[in-house]
Amino acid sequence: MNEGRQYTRRYEEHIYQQVQLSGIEQVSRIEKLSFDRIQGILKHQYTQKKLRGGQELSDWDQRNRQTERAPKLSHGYRGH
Numbered sequence: 001m002n003e004g005r006q007y008t009r010r011y012e013e014h015i016y017q018q019v020q021l022s023g024i025e026q027v028s029r030i031e032k033l034s035f036d037r038i039q040g041i042l043k044h045q046y047t048q049k050k051l052r053g054g055q056e057l058s059d060w061d062q063r064n065r066q067t068e069r070a071p072k073l074s075h076g077y078r079g080h
Contacts (some may be wrong), residue, residue, distance in 0.1 A: 007041065009048075016045040 005012070015038060018027045024038050031038070 014040045015041045
């Protein structure tokens with residue numbers, strides 16, 4: 001586990017990959033994590049991937065920028 005992180009690197013990588021396939025809302029329901037918690041994991045993974053050698057980053061970057069502008073709904077989810 002990274003210092004100051006609640007989850008292992010492997011679990012965070014799993015969450016990142018699942019969001020690429022299914023979206024934040026579905027992963028949130030399956031893993032029983034809040035939207036904000038998953039978004040924090042995604043941001044951390046994004047940063048780690050960027051630092052590991054400047055790899056090209058996935059479409060998540062574009063989707064996340066659009067999601068961040070969306071208004072927050074009262075129950076903590078954004079979107080549809």
